[in-house]
Amino acid sequence: MKCQDFENVARELAYAENHNAAPNIYSEARAHFDDCESCALRLADERELNRGFRAVKAETNQYQPSPEVEENLRQSFRETVSAGAYSEVARTAARGQAWQTYGLAAAAAIVVLVFTVALVRSRFAAPTPQTPQRVEARVIPENNLKAPMGNAEAFTPSKKHDELARARRRKRVRSMTEPVIHEAESSLLSAANTTSADGREAEIATEFVALSSNAANFQDGGQIVRVELSRSAMASLGFPVNVDRFGERVKADVLLSADGFARAIRFVQ
Amino acid sequence: MLAGDEEALAALYRRRAGDVHRFALHMCGSQSLAEDVTQEVFMVLMREGRTFDPAKGSLPAFLIGVARNHVLRRLRRERFYVSLDEDPTNAREGVSDRASGPLDSLSRNETIESVRKSILTLPERYREVVVLCELQELSYLEAAAILGCAVGTVRSRLHRARVLLIEKLRPADEMEGAEVKRARCFA
Numbered sequence: 001m002k003c004q005d006f007e008n009v010a011r012e013l014a015y016a017e018n019h020n021a022a023p024n025i026y027s028e029a030r031a032h033f034d035d036c037e038s039c040a041l042r043l044a045d046e047r048e049l050n051r052g053f054r055a056v057k058a059e060t061n062q063y064q065p066s067p068e069v070e071e072n073l074r075q076s077f078r079e080t081v082s083a084g085a086y087s088e089v090a091r092t093a094a095r096g097q098a099w100q101t102y103g104l105a106a107a108a109a110i111v112v113l114v115f116t117v118a119l120v121r122s123r124f125a126a127p128t129p130q131t132p133q134r135v136e137a138r139v140i141p142e143n144n145l146k147a148p149m150g151n152a153e154a155f156t157p158s159k160k161h162d163e164l165a166r167a168r169r170r171k172r173v174r175s176m177t178e179p180v181i182h183e184a185e186s187s188l189l190s191a192a193n194t195t196s197a198d199g200r201e202a203e204i205a206t207e208f209v210a211l212s213s214n215a216a217n218f219q220d221g222g223q224i225v226r227v228e229l230s231r232s233a234m235a236s237l238g239f240p241v242n243v244d245r246f247g248e249r250v251k252a253d254v255l256l257s258a259d260g261f262a263r264a265i266r267f268v269q
Numbered sequence: 270m271l272a273g274d275e276e277a278l279a280a281l282y283r284r285r286a287g288d289v290h291r292f293a294l295h296m297c298g299s300q301s302l303a304e305d306v307t308q309e310v311f312m313v314l315m316r317e318g319r320t321f322d323p324a325k326g327s328l329p330a331f332l333i334g335v336a337r338n339h340v341l342r343r344l345r346r347e348r349f350y351v352s353l354d355e356d357p358t359n360a361r362e363g364v365s366d367r368a369s370g371p372l373d374s375l376s377r378n379e380t381i382e383s384v385r386k387s388i389l390t391l392p393e394r395y396r397e398v399v400v401l402c403e404l405q406e407l408s409y410l411e412a413a414a415i416l417g418c419a420v421g422t423v424r425s426r427l428h429r430a431r432v433l434l435i436e437k438l439r440p441a442d443e444m445e446g447a448e449v450k451r452a453r454c455f456a
Contacts, residue, residue, distance in 0.1 A: 063290060
């Protein structure tokens with residue numbers, strides 16, 4: 001051990017000696033201060049200082065403030081209580097606790113309300129399972145395909161949010177049908193969508209919506225048939241329909257596969 | 270106590286007033302000033318007791334912290350005044366009679382007096398760590414919480430304070446040859 005090390009432990013040594021609990025380093029330090037006079041003096045000084053502290057502590061442990069201090073405090077306390085300050089304090093604290101309770105209750109109510117609304121919205125917004133339905137359709141002759149729509153308002157959205165909802169729903173339906181419509185289908189679909197590109201009167205059409213969850217094979221050909229349906233058919237496919245016009249009819253293109261089954265449908269305006 | 274129970278205040282006072290009073294006495298060396306500070310600390314507790322947050326520290330630490338603020342304020346305010354015949358030993362009348370004999374008592378009183386005076390001559394930042402850690406026997410951690418500083422700061426201040434006290438307590442005749450004798454060896 002060197003003097004620098006001893007300097008660091010001198011106080012602990014003196015303290016441990018005073019408390020009759022010599023630390024492990026004591027023997028090593030003793031070997032040092034037996035040889036080093038200045039460190040031995042330093043340890044003696046530390047011991048002396050600790051003795052002084054002990055004496056002061058023993059002396060002052062008895063010290064207490066005079067009884068007048070307590071009496072003054074009691075008097076002051078009584079005056080404060082009689083002035084109602086403490087009841088006011090207690091009332092304020094109780095009020096604060098009540099507000100805390102109300103706040104917690106309100107927060108809990110808001111959380112429950114938000115959760116309920118989210119649950120209800122998710123249940124009503126979820127698309128109903130698309131079961132392939134049997135559509136009673138009146139087949140329009142081929143030459144009538146080029147005829148302009150009689151009712152131009154047939155697909156005009158009545159409200160803005162209807163359109164947004166429709167877009168959302170269409171996206172959802174599309175995502176559901178994507179695995180079903182394969183490459184052959186998509187070529188047919190794109191062919192069907194370009195009916196207005198050759199100079200005829202433009203038509204606005206929705207995208208094709210699959211009617212069957214089975215994959216259709218269009219290698220052997222397919223056919224698009226223009227039909228008129230009641231608007232309830234739109235609703236059953238997940239499109240928003242104005243209830244007031246529920247009985248009206250709407251035009252649609254039905255995509256038939258080679259075996260004659262309706263595979264997909266789109267609505268035309 | 271905050272509900273207006275006087276006995277609760279009295280019980281709290283009897284349990285904690287001694288620590289507060291001793292701290293103030295060691296810090297300022299004046300019995301009357303220490304009593305003023307003690308009274309003021311408990312007045313603060315009565316007035317602003319609801320501001321005490323147990324999560325931030327213990328009640329004794331809170332009380333000593335308030336006492337420290339008051340002591341430092343009073344010391345700064347009254348540093349221009351000289352105490353007339355203020356004898357801090359008047360508080361220990363009857364206590365020193367416990368010593369075994371008159372000579373022992375005299376020697377012991379001298380030691381106590383010299384240590385107390387030496388502590389009072391320390392700068393405030395050293396004095397408070399000596400009072401808290403050595404005389405009040407608080408841990409470094411508790412002292413650091415009261416003083417609002419790091420534990421390492423407490424430790425280093427205490428080390429420095431002890432060195433200063435040793436120098437102050439060393440007899441004058443020993444001081445003359447000390448420069449030569451206390452040269453550090455590098456064994």
